[in-house]
Amino acid sequence: MQHFFFDSGIQHIYVLHGLGGAGKTQIALKFIKESSSHFSDIFFIDTSTITMIETGLKSIAVQKDFGDSPQDGLLWLASKLEEWLLFFDNADDPNINLHDYIPQCNHGNIIITSRNPGMCVYAGSNSLVSDMEEEDAVALLLKSASQKVTVRTEEIAAEIVKLLHYLPLAIVQAGAYISKSRNLDGYLALYTKNQARLLSEKPAQSHDQYAWTVYTTWQMSFDRLTPSAAMFLQHCSFLHYNGISEEIFSYASKYQFDSNGPSKEELQKPLEFLSHFLGPTGEWDSSQFLDATNEVQSYSLITFDAEKKVFSIHPLVHSWSRETVQNPEGYMFTMGSILGMAISERPQRDMQLTSLLLYPHVELTVQMNTKVALVFKFQYAMIFWEGGRDKQAGKLQKEVLEEQKQILGDHHPDTLLTMGHLAVSYSNLGEHQKAKELNGIVLKKRKQVLGENHPATLHTMRSLAVSYSGLGEHQAAKELEGVVLEKQTQLLGENHLDTLRTMGNLANSYSDLGEHQAAKELEVIVLEKRTQVLGENHPDTLHTMRSLAVSYSGLGEHQAAKELEGVVLEKQTQLLGENHLDTLRTMGNLAISYSGLGEHQKAKELQGVVLEKQRQVLGENHPDTLHTMGNLARSYSNLGEHQKAKELEVIALQKQTQMLGENHPYTLHTMGNLANSYSDLGEHQAAKELEVIVLEKRTQVLGENHPDTLRTIGDLATSYSNLGEHQKAKELRVLVLEKRKQVLGENHPDTLEIKELLDSM
Numbered sequence: 001m002q003h004f005f006f007d008s009g010i011q012h013i014y015v016l017h018g019l020g021g022a023g024k025t026q027i028a029l030k031f032i033k034e035s036s037s038h039f040s041d042i043f044f045i046d047t048s049t050i051t052m053i054e055t056g057l058k059s060i061a062v063q064k065d066f067g068d069s070p071q072d073g074l075l076w077l078a079s080k081l082e083e084w085l086l087f088f089d090n091a092d093d094p095n096i097n098l099h100d101y102i103p104q105c106n107h108g109n110i111i112i113t114s115r116n117p118g119m120c121v122y123a124g125s126n127s128l129v130s131d132m133e134e135e136d137a138v139a140l141l142l143k144s145a146s147q148k149v150t151v152r153t154e155e156i157a158a159e160i161v162k163l164l165h166y167l168p169l170a171i172v173q174a175g176a177y178i179s180k181s182r183n184l185d186g187y188l189a190l191y192t193k194n195q196a197r198l199l200s201e202k203p204a205q206s207h208d209q210y211a212w213t214v215y216t217t218w219q220m221s222f223d224r225l226t227p228s229a230a231m232f233l234q235h236c237s238f239l240h241y242n243g244i245s246e247e248i249f250s251y252a253s254k255y256q257f258d259s260n261g262p263s264k265e266e267l268q269k270p271l272e273f274l275s276h277f278l279g280p281t282g283e284w285d286s287s288q289f290l291d292a293t294n295e296v297q298s299y300s301l302i303t304f305d306a307e308k309k310v311f312s313i314h315p316l317v318h319s320w321s322r323e324t325v326q327n328p329e330g331y332m333f334t335m336g337s338i339l340g341m342a343i344s345e346r347p348q349r350d351m352q353l354t355s356l357l358l359y360p361h362v363e364l365t366v367q368m369n370t371k372v373a374l375v376f377k378f379q380y381a382m383i384f385w386e387g388g389r390d391k392q393a394g395k396l397q398k399e400v401l402e403e404q405k406q407i408l409g410d411h412h413p414d415t416l417l418t419m420g421h422l423a424v425s426y427s428n429l430g431e432h433q434k435a436k437e438l439n440g441i442v443l444k445k446r447k448q449v450l451g452e453n454h455p456a457t458l459h460t461m462r463s464l465a466v467s468y469s470g471l472g473e474h475q476a477a478k479e480l481e482g483v484v485l486e487k488q489t490q491l492l493g494e495n496h497l498d499t500l501r502t503m504g505n506l507a508n509s510y511s512d513l514g515e516h517q518a519a520k521e522l523e524v525i526v527l528e529k530r531t532q533v534l535g536e537n538h539p540d541t542l543h544t545m546r547s548l549a550v551s552y553s554g555l556g557e558h559q560a561a562k563e564l565e566g567v568v569l570e571k572q573t574q575l576l577g578e579n580h581l582d583t584l585r586t587m588g589n590l591a592i593s594y595s596g597l598g599e600h601q602k603a604k605e606l607q608g609v610v611l612e613k614q615r616q617v618l619g620e621n622h623p624d625t626l627h628t629m630g631n632l633a634r635s636y637s638n639l640g641e642h643q644k645a646k647e648l649e650v651i652a653l654q655k656q657t658q659m660l661g662e663n664h665p666y667t668l669h670t671m672g673n674l675a676n677s678y679s680d681l682g683e684h685q686a687a688k689e690l691e692v693i694v695l696e697k698r699t700q701v702l703g704e705n706h707p708d709t710l711r712t713i714g715d716l717a718t719s720y721s722n723l724g725e726h727q728k729a730k731e732l733r734v735l736v737l738e739k740r741k742q743v744l745g746e747n748h749p750d751t752l753e754i755k756e757l758l759d760s761m
Helices: 024-038 050-063 070-079 117-122 134-144 151-163 168-181 187-200 214-223 227-236 246-253 268-275 286-297 315-323 328-345 348-367 374-386 390-407 413-428 432-449 455-470 474-492 497-512 516-534 539-554 558-576 581-596 600-617 623-638 642-660 665-680 684-701 707-722 726-743 749-759
Strands: 012-017 042-046 085-089 109-114 125-128 303-305 310-312
Touching: 012 024, 012 117, 024 085, 024 109, 042 050, 050 070, 109 117, 134 151, 134 168, 151 187, 168 187, 214 315, 227 286, 227 315, 227 328, 246 268, 246 286, 246 328, 246 348, 268 328, 286 303, 328 348, 328 374, 348 374, 348 390, 374 390, 374 413, 390 413, 413 432, 413 455, 432 455, 455 474, 455 497, 474 497, 497 516, 497 539, 516 539, 539 558, 539 581, 558 581, 581 600, 581 623, 600 623, 623 642, 623 665, 642 665, 665 684, 665 707, 684 707, 707 726, 707 749, 726 749
Parallel strands: 012 109, 012 125, 042 085, 085 109
Antiparallel strands: 303 310
């Protein structure tokens, strides 16, 4: 502000805008106090009403003996070529045209504080006054509470200001209460139980002379809203306070009623709410929605993010707004139903993206135990499922499934749909046997009810193939996916999203079977089609890019894999968040690419991050978590920390054997790595014995020409060599070299590595 005002020769107008209680007036007063010597005169005007403004301007005229009317005050300011400062405080009413009260001249200085961001139209510069930084908030609380600054009081204060979302007025109120009660320690528990009372009562003694409490400040703004704007704010307080988009309401307005869902009579309240934003023809009218949101925005009770195109409500305003309603259950039902309606009508190609936007609202609705139609609970489960929240999805899917069985019966299409989704949740949670069994039941019933070639039947066949893959039955998965792909191509076309998903899954099966070239060729096709149909930043497109990177790695093209995974990781982090299942898998793959390039320290660090996140998100025993644990152990080994590697591999192997079985590819991968650790530690006999077991199992499960099988033969050859059985080692290496030339090509890094070992014998 100082730089702005101290440039002389022009009129300066600065607007401080933000939520009531954010500290706008205090910031302005602090600036005026510190800079008072710069100004010839300073005038304070309460701008809350026209009467108060005119009284303030009139007092300037009287004080300067220049008349006795508001116009005389304006004339004096316009004629006085000095650095006077005019402070318009609380210019909150959007119906007041402040332009009429700004001196028409090219000199002077004006500060405006307002809850209305529209006041920025007058400003040469402006600042949004929002929440405080934690350090400042803690200092303010301890000062207001008359508490000594110690490590302990700062720690307690940090927890309190976090709960108050760093809002200055709320912090000052809390400090005044603590000062009176002399109980800093007990305030957290007290606030949790009595938030509404503590934020609406002003203690008798306070360090701050502000006339209003947090809640009364907002109530004054709320009372000025028109009924439709007030209704909108109250209803939005039953959504999550962040990420409120117009699409939620516009999609819901297009809801198609059918016999399986609620009737119009049952949804009378949600339809009545939506009717405020419909045009004469009954279609969504964005201008009416804009009118309501603009009005609420004009008091800073909501804010709009122009880049993300979403509204947000300050968390304290959000909880206060709920306190203003008489029938919270009715509001919960209305907004819960609108969410369900919106999910039903969202565009198919943007499903995963919209699920990420809708997830916080759905999660809150479920947490509040909102009573909604069964079909909407099913839609909520879809949002959890699409957003990678499989535990939440599975729990809700089970509830929905039980109700559907009772109401609709075991063979109803909706019941089977929920069973199919529950099976996918099982797969994502690593419970592949459960998924396989449930998919088998759904497939049998869908064939009976819908026929073998119905899209829903084919969808279940594909899900069953995913279960096979999860269980390490990659050949069975490949064969089933081949059948599904052929039928979907005939029925739906080769560019249909379902066809492309099956094609992508088939490519993954090729990769799992070591057929990396075939996988790569198919993934290139899928990537091109998905980019055309969905766009290059769609989650499904990014999924294909990650799979293509895996094929690059399998073909020894580690640099290409690393570069592609870097691109995918950046986009997934932005779109899905850093803790999403897909994001974590990409991070894990990138770490493997680092290893392939010899960047073992980078690999170790990234795997450590992934492992920690997977433990939090998926749990200690999820297959992905255990797989990362095994990969981290390999990084330890690559860095010479062989004992650490061995210990971690023993833990991972024990858990994988319990969770996945001893013949699962993940289990065999860890078993092979443990044999390598034995070898690194000089325990060559133990390494050899374990490698013989791994080789036998990999030959059975993956086939004798699979790259992993060939790797085990190579490792066994090394153990023979270490034990002095050089002829056996040489014979095995000759075998591996010939097979790698056929399977991977003559220039693959693994082929060149075995050739070098042979040449050195």
